Amino acid sequence: MPLDLNTKNDLIFRLGEILPPASLITKEEDLKPYECDGLSAYQRLPVAAVLPDTIEQVQQIVKVCSQLQVPIVARGAGTGLSGGALPHEGGIILGLSRFNKILDVDLKSQTARVQPGVRNLAISEAARPFGLYYAPDPSSQIACSIGGNVAENAGGVHCLKYGLTVHNIQQIKIVTIDGELITLGSETLDTPGYDLLGLMTGSEGMLGIIVEIVVKLLPKPHAVSVLMASFDKVEDAGNAVAAIIAEGVIPAGLEMMDKPAIHAAEAFAKANYPLDAEAILLCELDGDAEQLAEQICLVDKTLLNARASNIVIAESAEEQAKLWAGRKSAFPAVGRISPDYYCMDGTIPRKQIAFVLQEISRLSEKFDLGVANVFHAGDGNLHPLILYDANKEGELEKAEQFGAEILELSVKVGGTITGEHGVGHEKIDQMCVQFSPAELTQFFAVKSAFDPMSLLNPGKAIPTLHRCAELGAMHVHNGELPHPEIPRF
Amino acid sequence: MPIKDNDISQDLELFVKESIAAGMPFAIHGGGSKDFYGNPVDAGPLDVTAHSGIVSYDPTELCITVRAGTPLNELESLLAEHQQVLPFEPPQYTDKATIGGAIATGISGPRRAYSGSVRDAILGVQIINGEGEIVNFGGQVMKNVAGYDLSRLIVRSLGTLGLILNVSIRVIPKPERDLSLSFEASQEDALAFFQDLRLKLLPVTATLWKDGKVYIRFSASEKILQSTQQKMASEHKLDEASVTDDFWQNIRDHKDDFFTLSDKPLWRLSLPPTSDNIVRINDPQLIEWGGAQRWVNSNAPANIIHSIASSRGGYATAFKRRQAGCAVFPVLEPNLLHLHRQLKRKMDPHNLFNPNRMYQGV
Ligand SMILES: Cc1cc2nc3c(=O)[nH]c(=O)nc-3n(C[C@H](O)[C@H](O)[C@H](O)COP(=O)(O)OP(=O)(O)OC[C@H]3O[C@@H](n4cnc5c(N)ncnc54)[C@H](O)[C@@H]3O)c2cc1C
Numbered sequence: 080m081p082l083d084l085n086t087k088n089d090l091i092f093r094l095g096e097i098l099p100p101a102s103l104i105t106k107e108e109d110l111k112p113y114e115c116d117g118l119s120a121y122q123r124l125p126v127a128a129v130l131p132d133t134i135e136q137v138q139q140i141v142k143v144c145s146q147l148q149v150p151i152v153a154r155g156a157g158t159g160l161s162g163g164a165l166p167h168e169g170g171i172i173l174g175l176s177r178f179n180k181i182l183d184v185d186l187k188s189q190t191a192r193v194q195p196g197v198r199n200l201a202i203s204e205a206a207r208p209f210g211l212y213y214a215p216d217p218s219s220q221i222a223c224s225i226g227g228n229v230a231e232n233a234g235g236v237h238c239l240k241y242g243l244t245v246h247n248i249q250q251i252k253i254v255t256i257d258g259e260l261i262t263l264g265s266e267t268l269d270t271p272g273y274d275l276l277g278l279m280t281g282s283e284g285m286l287g288i289i290v291e292i293v294v295k296l297l298p299k300p301h302a303v304s305v306l307m308a309s310f311d312k313v314e315d316a317g318n319a320v321a322a323i324i325a326e327g328v329i330p331a332g333l334e335m336m337d338k339p340a341i342h343a344a345e346a347f348a349k350a351n352y353p354l355d356a357e358a359i360l361l362c363e364l365d366g367d368a369e370q371l372a373e374q375i376c377l378v379d380k381t382l383l384n385a386r387a388s389n390i391v392i393a394e395s396a397e398e399q400a401k402l403w404a405g406r407k408s409a410f411p412a413v414g415r416i417s418p419d420y421y422c423m424d425g426t427i428p429r430k431q432i433a434f435v436l437q438e439i440s441r442l443s444e445k446f447d448l449g450v451a452n453v454f455h456a457g458d459g460n461l462h463p464l465i466l467y468d469a470n471k472e473g474e475l476e477k478a479e480q481f482g483a484e485i486l487e488l489s490v491k492v493g494g495t496i497t498g499e500h501g502v503g504h505e506k507i508d509q510m511c512v513q514f515s516p517a518e519l520t521q522f523f524a525v526k527s528a529f530d531p532m533s534l535l536n537p538g539k540a541i542p543t544l545h546r547c548a549e550l551g552a553m554h555v556h557n558g559e560l561p562h563p564e565i566p567r568f
Numbered sequence: 569m570p571i572k573d574n575d576i577s578q579d580l581e582l583f584v585k586e587s588i589a590a591g592m593p594f595a596i597h598g599g600g601s602k603d604f605y606g607n608p609v610d611a612g613p614l615d616v617t618a619h620s621g622i623v624s625y626d627p628t629e630l631c632i633t634v635r636a637g638t639p640l641n642e643l644e645s646l647l648a649e650h651q652q653v654l655p656f657e658p659p660q661y662t663d664k665a666t667i668g669g670a671i672a673t674g675i676s677g678p679r680r681a682y683s684g685s686v687r688d689a690i691l692g693v694q695i696i697n698g699e700g701e702i703v704n705f706g707g708q709v710m711k712n713v714a715g716y717d718l719s720r721l722i723v724r725s726l727g728t729l730g731l732i733l734n735v736s737i738r739v740i741p742k743p744e745r746d747l748s749l750s751f752e753a754s755q756e757d758a759l760a761f762f763q764d765l766r767l768k769l770l771p772v773t774a775t776l777w778k779d780g781k782v783y784i785r786f787s788a789s790e791k792i793l794q795s796t797q798q799k800m801a802s803e804h805k806l807d808e809a810s811v812t813d814d815f816w817q818n819i820r821d822h823k824d825d826f827f828t829l830s831d832k833p834l835w836r837l838s839l840p841p842t843s844d845n846i847v848r849i850n851d852p853q854l855i856e857w858g859g860a861q862r863w864v865n866s867n868a869p870a871n872i873i874h875s876i877a878s879s880r881g882g883y884a885t886a887f888k889r890r891q892a893g894c895a896v897f898p899v900l901e902p903n904l905l906h907l908h909r910q911l912k913r914k915m916d917p918h919n920l921f922n923p924n925r926m927y928q929g930v
Contacts, residue, residue: 188842232713246688261903266840267882268860271897274687277720281713298767325628327741367769426709428629458710498711517701522715528910
């Protein structure tokens with residue numbers, strides 16, 4: 080709902096009392112950069128964008144919005160891929176980009192205390208002189224903010240062994256919708272009471288504003304090796320993933336790319352990928368020299384048994400960087416071969432990878448849209464990139480429908496609609512497929528414990544039962560309507 | 569012995585619905601091995617041990633889904649058959665301890681500091697919620713950000729937010745072999761040693777200090793353990809006598825003399841691992857998790873113990889043998905307590921589940 084003029088004027092006047100003019104953006108042309116996040120298919124202008132640089136300002140802003148009942152959408156770097164930071168038409172964008180300081184790096188406790196707007200990669204850069212690094216490394220790490228990472232529980236290539244954001248943070252400070260500052264977690268390994276730090280992680284800006292984070296840092300591994308295995312069949316590559324894990328090895332990273340992704344990445348990054356392979360696996364192993372030698376041996380044998388047609392072992396840092404460069408630039412690379420692409424994010428049990436990839440190529444034929452697969456195979460986290468052209472009538476809708484079917488397939492084989500990108504605005508309808516009305520109601524209960532008036536990023540992540548009911552016709556299971564208790568219109 | 573396969577979720581669901589109708593709260597218990605952990609609950613007991621069995625287990629997925637009443641020792645044996653373990657090595661204070669209790673209390677054992685806690689390993693839960701409905705959160709896959717992370721919230725909620733039916737847990741490969749070593753060290757030297765260890769990439773899976781000695785467990789292949797032993801021997805005067813196989817199990821299960829022989833209250837201090845040694849009290853201490861978990865048997869007044877912990881950025885729990893009137897958990901800040909009460913009220917609107925077990929109103 081748009082804001083009525085009185086409230087709008089009141090809001091802007093009161094925000095102006097808190098912030099200097101340069102930190103309060105209200106002109107339409109200046110608001111443009113905030114109209115979407117990384118999922119640019121959806122755009123909306125907010126009433127205003129504010130760029131505070133102190134926690135006190137955040138508290139005051141939240142209090143004003145709370146009094147005037149104006150929605151608040153927090154925004155980090157705006158690289159989110161699910162429309163999480165998409166503005167609310169009657170609300171403000173609370174941008175955290177000016178909270179960009181690393182407050183402290185401590186070797187003894189192996190932690191860094193940082194502001195939420197700090198870029199993910201900047202933390203590892205600041206930790207490097209101490210021989211430490213921050214493990215979760217989303218492909219967007221040069222741009223995305225640590226606050227956004229916490230809000231999405233972001234993952235990355237190295238999460239298979241070192242865990243997701245939730246496993247790598249110790250403490251956060253949040254501003255609640257009442258404007259109170261609360262510390263969750265601590266520098267100990269546990270805290271009394273409920274695990275609210277865990278609950279906040281991945282809550283997509285709907286429970287509170289994250290204003291400070293203490294992250295854990297790890298010592299750099301002594302030795303690293305990257306193996307690249309080529310396969311003549313996509314299914315073999317999928318099965319090789321399950322086989323490696325079954326051997327008891329947990330690689331630092333285990334990524335897979337199919338032929339279209341290999342070709343796009345090779346053209347873009349010249350990584351020396353085999354162009355005749357149907358799929359490749361990139362497997363990074365690390366540890367001390369001895370542990371590493373043992374693992375390489377085991378993985379090499381497993382890959383051969385799983386019918387790898389060729390295995391390259393990159394020992395030098397340059398060779399390794401080259402192999403990873405292809406993977407890390409896969410998204411922009413695909414962006415070059417297709418006018419538009421739509422990135423999906425379902426997670427499935429590893430043993431289903433081969434089957435699901437077959438189904439995706441079947442759907443690709445059905446919708447007559449290309450697809451490139453590049454993903455965190457070790458975690459079973461798929462990223463099919465659906466290729467389409469937004470300028471062609473109906474292609475976006477077709478791509479969305481294709482994506483929706485992939486997500487429903489993920490749920491069907493025992494997985495989830497999102498592994499790391501979040502639900503946001505984009506996948507809200509698929510939430511109706513994954514969760515029952517009772518479960519959705521439970522989510523609303525949690526939300527209302529933190530934000531009773533639903534002002535923090537309203538309308539995202541959790542669909543109302545009403546919305547699901549309206550959608551119901553799309554998802555008739557066993558001839559039953561999913562939400563018979565809700566009146567239809 | 570195969571794990572008993574018995575699904576009583578329908579009965580439990582009915583029980584919860586009836587309790588709502590009757591306005592009768594209940595105190596959930598599994599094997600009762602951790603009954604001491606939390607405030608006494610003034611309500612009739614609900615025994616969930618009958619709800620046991622493996623719902624699904626596929627070792628290559630590194631995930632097991634199990635009913636809450638399943639005994640931990642049986643679960644442990646099943647995983648061992650497949651060369652896997654629970655990363656958080658949960659204590660079995662008695663042989664009745666269940667996985668549901670391990671999840672609800674969130675208490676972990678020696679391995680915790682090196683391969684993560686209960687909440688780090690949880691992938692999904694099925695609970696009966698405050699309206700008596702069976703609901704699922706999370707799942708069986710490693711990454712899942714659909715909806716709020718209620719499975720992690722259930723861990724260490726002491727059964728106050730819902731009745732746990734099933735849990736899906738991430739398991740890890742069991743290392744080929746364990747090697748445990750010990751050497752003499754003052755508490756101060758032990759803490760410095762633990763500090764050093766954190767920056768090394770040795771395959772440590774447990775650390776401990778008590779009675780003037782450091783104990784350390786490494787887990788890896790034969791070959792790597794050999795070289796680890798050499799490294800350790802070159803830096804420390806290792807004890808000749810080997811550490812017995814059941815040493816860590818006795819620590820984990822509080823069967824070690826330190827836990828059983830004292831009649832003083834047993835306190836658990838959760839501290840930043842970098843905290844210095846505690847000299848304000850004379851009572852014997854046992855240090856685990858590289859300094860992050862410290863146990864002390866002490867008659868010192870509760871406020872002294874709490875201030876020792878809080879001055880270091882940690883907190884204390886009155887774990888066992890509490891003095892009369894002494895609360896188990898430390899006081900929460902008012903804002904935080906308010907959030908806890910809100911959450912409890914929203915998730916358990918009829919106030920059914922273990923009322924006041926954690927805090928008044930929580
Ligand atoms: C090329 C590319 C590659 C990517 N690769 C990965 C990947 O490998 N793994 C992965 O997990 N993601 C990946 N992403 C997605 C995205 O980068 C992550 O979701 C990231 O965590 C978002 O951070 P951000 O700062 O851009 O957040 P934004 O997009 O600004 O916001 C994301 C959500 O977090 C909320 N939020 C932001 N900051 C705060 C705060 N301080 N307090 C409360 N809520 C807040 C917002 O309201 C919004 O809901 C990729 C994106 C791109 C464009």
